[in-house]
Amino acid sequence: MLAEDAPRTAPERLFDCASLAVAENSNGLAACATDFQPGPFGFVRILVIDRGMDAEQTGALVQRVIEVETYRTLGAARRATPRAVDRCLQAATG
Numbered sequence: 001m002l003a004e005d006a007p008r009t010a011p012e013r014l015f016d017c018a019s020l021a022v023a024e025n026s027n028g029l030a031a032c033a034t035d036f037q038p039g040p041f042g043f044v045r046i047l048v049i050d051r052g053m054d055a056e057q058t059g060a061l062v063q064r065v066i067e068v069e070t071y072r073t074l075g076a077a078r079r080a081t082p083r084a085v086d087r088c089l090q091a092a093t094g
Contacts (some may be wrong), residue, residue, distance in 0.1 A: 029053045
C-alpha cells in the first residue's frame with residue numbers, strides 16, 4: 001500500500017507491461033496493479049495505490065484483493081493438476 005506518487009508508483013515502471021493489469025476502485029480512491037508474475041520468492045506482487053482511503057476502506061480493499069489472488073491461484077492449481085496427471089498417464093501407457 002503506497003500513497004500515490006507518480007514516479008515511484010507508476011505500474012508501468014514496476015511491472016511487466018506485457019501482462020500488466022490495472023484497476024481503479026469505483027470511487028477513484030485507490031488503484032490496484034499486478035502483472036500476475038511470481039517474483040523470486042514465488043509470490044505475485046500486487047500494488048495498491050492509496051488516493052485518500054480511510055483505514056476501513058483500506059482494510060476492505062486489501063482483503064478483497066488478497067481473496068481474489070487466492071482464488072485465482074487455487075483455480076490455476078486445479079487446472080494444472082489434471083494436465084500433470086494426463087501427462088503421467090500418457091507417459092506410462094505411451
